[in-house]
Amino acid sequence: METLFNQGSNLAGAVDRAFIFIFAISFIFTIGITVLMIYILIHFSRKKNKNPQQFSHNTRLEVIWTVVPLIIVLVMFYYGWVGFAPMRQVPKDAMPITVIGKMWTWDFDYGNGKISKELVVPYNRNVKLNLVSVDVNHSLFIPAFRVKEDVIPGYNNYLWFKPIMKGTFDIYCSEYCGLAHSAMLAKAVVVDSLDFDKWLADLQVTGNLPDHPGLVVMQANTCLTCHTLDGTKVIGPTFKGLYGRKTTVVTESGEKEVEANDDYIIRSIEDPNSEVVKGYNRGLMQPYKDKISQEDLQKIVDYFKTNAAK
């Protein structure tokens, strides 16, 4: 209940104004129409009006019932627009956090291998959440902040907010995503800036520290949420022993066997859907063309060479 009424972010006030306006109009019309209906039923009943009358146009009435609703819906649009527009304009100084939705849990990736199960954010600072799904459609919903955005595989969605209330708030998945959808819960915790810095410094790094420039690039691009380095298969094929590996890929014109050399690896990153590794789904990995510089791509390839097929 508390979450319902807390205005936990800078965006909450405008959402509430739009909601209250629309709710009030709906309420007034529901009551008004019901009362009018009952009145008309009684006043114009057959008992009281033995001879039916024929009515035609009433210009004044028609103008009123056109113009008044028009003004009302334009006011609704106004409140909706002034609430929505700022949500899509992320301030330049916003702190980025990558949110990874997967059946059926949320990971909050602060970069450099620091991944948390709770969304901890500093009080009064702009935060941008980059929304990534590694499997199906999810939706990140933080009611107290009045933010909700779909988390779609292969599509870079985002949202931002500035927390203006300290405390712990609920996070839900609000897109039905399978069996344990209703258990896909997390907490947003808003703390003082200093406490946040300390929390982040103490946050355990999951997995190995990047010890190669190629790994740093891959961690920054969340490649390792879908690919492992240790041979386990998650969403995509493992990177263990990738370089020089013989792989069957499915293309427009059928299957073919390829050897993972520099060209193949760069193609697989820039345009993953042209050649899809057999046994995996097309469209899960988004094309990274123009998102990763040639220099960084080379670092990734160099990393794969340190870890080639035997």
Ligand SMILES: [Cu+2]
């Ligand atoms: Cu979900």
